[in-house]
Amino acid sequence: MTGAPDASARTRWYGRRRGKRLRKGRQELFETLLPSLRLALPAEPGFGIDPCALFGPAVPRDVWLEIGFGAGEHLAAQASRHRDVGIVGCEAFISGIAGLLVRIRDDGLGNVRIFEDDARLLLARLPDASLGRIFLLFPDPWPKRRHAARRFVQWETLDVVARVLRPGGEFRIATDDAPYAAWILERLTGHTRFRWTARRPCDWRQPPADWQPTRYEEKARRAGREPVYLSFERRAAEPNGT
Numbered sequence: 001m002t003g004a005p006d007a008s009a010r011t012r013w014y015g016r017r018r019g020k021r022l023r024k025g026r027q028e029l030f031e032t033l034l035p036s037l038r039l040a041l042p043a044e045p046g047f048g049i050d051p052c053a054l055f056g057p058a059v060p061r062d063v064w065l066e067i068g069f070g071a072g073e074h075l076a077a078q079a080s081r082h083r084d085v086g087i088v089g090c091e092a093f094i095s096g097i098a099g100l101l102v103r104i105r106d107d108g109l110g111n112v113r114i115f116e117d118d119a120r121l122l123l124a125r126l127p128d129a130s131l132g133r134i135f136l137l138f139p140d141p142w143p144k145r146r147h148a149a150r151r152f153v154q155w156e157t158l159d160v161v162a163r164v165l166r167p168g169g170e171f172r173i174a175t176d177d178a179p180y181a182a183w184i185l186e187r188l189t190g191h192t193r194f195r196w197t198a199r200r201p202c203d204w205r206q207p208p209a210d211w212q213p214t215r216y217e218e219k220a221r222r223a224g225r226e227p228v229y230l231s232f233e234r235r236a237a238e239p240n241g242t
């Protein structure tokens with residue numbers, strides 16, 4: 001596959017990569033388990049990847065992506081419930097990756113692959129309409145005005161998300177940050193390729209039926225911040241039919 005644009009020149013990672021030193025058992029999982037799950041981008045900048053081919057001989061019925069999986073509790077729960085779906089997780093925070101590796105080992109999950117870097121680098125290499133669902137749960141809100149360009153949700157990122165999502169596919173976002181929620185809604189409802197699926201005013205306060213609470217979400221609730229849950233469908237065509 002060729003033609004994938006090189007996003008590396010335009011992306012810069014602002015989050016943490018390292019936290020506390022890992023316990024020995026977790027460190028060992030980086031050496032014994034991660035190598036077989038690691039998703040590496042082709043060295044040639046123009047080459048893309050086929051997500052279905054990542055999962056070995058058993059071709060998954062669909063491939064989903066979680067961006068910034070944190071400690072991996074949501075990703076692991078989805079992977080456990082949907083063993084016929086391949087799930088790719090993107091996260092660069094080492095302790096978070098270790099947390100997911102523990103869950104993969106304990107739950108015997110064979111349908112997870114890990115990209116240990118900025119999701120935008122991977123998105124740029126994926127073929128059109130290759131994913132059925134994308135999760136972006138509690139993305140860093142970057143509350144200061146001068147840091148707003150660091151937010152994951154940007155017009156140009158949404159163009160890429162729309163390109164890689166299948167028509168009818170879901171882009172699910174949760175946040176506990178009210179200004180970021182408004183920012184997300186402005187961009188997603190203003191984007192011709194997405195349709196907000198909420199039906200009733202209270203919908204965005206209710207977690208979806210298949211929800212698995214995340215660590216960050218629980219922290220937000222303990223601090224008195226109520227999350228919102230937003231689901232957007234990738235439109236098959238522009239609203240005017242084009």
Ligand SMILES: C[S@@+](CC[C@H](N)C(=O)[O-])C[C@H]1O[C@@H](n2cnc3c(N)ncnc32)[C@H](O)[C@@H]1O
Pocket residue numbers: 015016067068069070071090091092093096117118119120137138139140152214215216217
């Ligand atoms: C606020 S935490 C939320 C973690 C988790 N989703 C949860 O709900 O507990 C945001 C996470 O996204 C990761 N992250 C931020 N930008 C990212 C990007 N461009 N690609 C992949 N991960 C990213 C950070 O490392 C961090 O772990």
